[in-house]
Amino acid sequence: MGGAEGPGHPNGHANGAVAEEKLDELRRQLGKADGDPLRIAGVGAGAWGSVFCALLQDAYGHLRDKAQVRIWRRPGRAVDRATAGHLFDVINAREDVLRRLIRRCAYLKYVEARLGDRTLYADEILRDGFCLNMIDTPLCPLKVVTNLQEAVWDADIVVNGLPSTDTREVFGEIGRYWKERITAPIIISLAKGIEASLDPLPRIITPTQMISNATGVPLENILYLGGPNIASEIYNKEYANARICGADKWRKPLAKFLRQPHFIVWDNSDLITHEVMGGLKNVYAIGAGMVAALTNESATSKSVYFALCTSEMIYITHLLEEEPEKLAGPLLADTYVTLLKGRNAWYGQKLAKGELTLEMGDSIKGKGTIQGVSAVDAFYELLSQDSLSVMHPEANRSVAPVEMCPILKALHRILIKRDRPADSILQAIRDETMYDPRERIEMAQGHSLYRPSLLGQPKGDVKA
Known part of the structure; x- marks a missing residue:
């Protein structure tokens, strides 16, 4: 695999030695023998999954005998001509990218695609460092594999960059390839979303639980990484932080391995709750985008919405967590950045403006999957269960928790039942x-x- 070329490539810099020390330490903890490289495989090539693998390639890809990074994405996704034209403009606006493509004898195909004489494919351009969901931010070149079994069968670390809605299916296939494995891999999930299970009791199923159920990998080997992050900004070295959550065995070593000067990674033991919070903020981000579009970006209206939606989120966290106060910082920080620039808020804006319709689905060209849509359905379904009833303070009777969450109810009618227009969010x-x-x-x-x-x-169990 060729060495990384990009803004984070450490060759010639002091941090190259630091990276090698961190890599050697993780290799020792994993029991890797000399000459046996640490194999890291990304599964799913959306914006965050691609950036995450590119960060690792930039940091460790030059140590070819000790680490190999590859990423899987499905083959056959064609790049339309308009996107190819925009990609050509991006390439020519960046001298470093242009020179890199010329040096790799890869520039001509982008000229031909711009003229309509050639069709480009998403896996093809990702090899050159272009993620289809993030064309404006060139990454380093990546080793791309379109055969899932080839990508994961011997991986030491697997990064789940799939939407939560695809996680169960793809990892079910991966589980079949791992039946003969002796040592379970480490899995880092980036997915923010949930599913609802109602039988025998209403409960939330998170992506890490889906992965464990599908593959048989023990939950102590599966971690969640999340935080208030915009993928393109992180790759462009805007200062950011994140938390890696999971069992004691791996979270601290991985936090150290993933940490970079501009990307600080903390560790936390509360895996499931942090995952759920990552899905919850996507719910309310869609409504925030609607309010912004419908009120012509009124600061007053947006602040009213923020106050109301955060109070609903706090209410919901009290249902989910015995000590919800400790979630306030991570949840609000992640909510804030998502409302400012996330794809879910963008989606809400486009719906309210009529530039997108619900009939187009929740997988949007150039953006990927809008995970807040399925999260609205899951949270509404769960919180509608009478078995979770709470006391209504004024009616003095038991009601389902969703009755205390008018914004969630409004979003469900707009996005799922589809019996109310987008502007009904303002009524809420x-x-x-x-x-x-x-x-x-x-x-x-x-x-x-x-x-x-x-x-x-x-009941009565207290998490560590």
């Missing part, structure tokens, strides 16, 4: 009978809302 935040957000928070704090079964915890 302008309802004269709505609680002061402070009252909803006080309600959550003043009542015993915690429902351990939602996260699959036995």
Whole structure:
């Protein structure tokens, strides 16, 4: 595999020696023999999955005898002519990228595609460092594999860059390839989304749980990495931080291995709750985009929405977590960046403006999967269950928790039932009978809302 060429390539710099020390330390912990490279395989080539693998390639790809990075994506996805034309402009605007392609004898195909004389494919351009969901941010060249078995069969570390909606199916296939493995790999999941399971009790299923169920890999070998991050900005070395969550055995070594000067990785033991929070903020980001578009970016309206949606999220965290206060920082930070620049907020804006329709689905050209749509359905379905009922403070009767979440109810009618237009989100935040957000928070704090079964915890069990 060729060495990385890109903004993070460490050759010739002091941090090259530091990278080698970190790599050697992880190799020792994994029991890797000399001459046996650490094999890292990305599964899924959306924006964040591609950037994550590119960061590893930039940091460790030059140590070819000690580390190999590859990424799998499905073959056959054609690049349309408009995108090919835009890609050509991006290439010619970056002298370093242009020179790299000429040196690799790869430039001519982009000229031919610009003229309509050739069709490019997503896996083909990813080898040159272009992610189809993030054309404006060239990455380093990557080793791309289109055969899933080839990509993962001997991998030491697998990075799940798939949407949560694809995770179960793809890892079910991977599980068949790993039946003869003696040593379980480490899996780092980047997916932010959930599924709802109602039988025998209402509970949330997260991507790490899907992976464990599909592959048989123990949950102690599966971790979640998330944070308030925009993929393109991280690759362009905007300062960012993230948390890697999971069992003690691997989270601290991996946090050290993944940490870079501009990308600080902390570690946390609370795997499932952090995953769920990553899905929850996507729900409310869609509504934020709608409000922004419908009010002509009114700062006042957006702040009203923010106050109301954060109070609903806080209410929901009290259902999910016995000590929800510790989630406030990570949840609000991730929500804030998603509302500012995330794809879910973008999707809400486009729906409200009529530039997208629900009939187009939730997989959008140039953006990938809008995971907030399936999360709206999952959270609504779960919180509608009578078995989770809470006391309504004014009606003095038991109600399903969703009755205390008017924004979630409005988003479900707009996105899932499709019996209300996008502008009905404004009615939800302008309802004269709505609680002061402070009252909803006080309600959550003043009542015993915690429902351990939602996260699959036995009643009374306290997580470490």
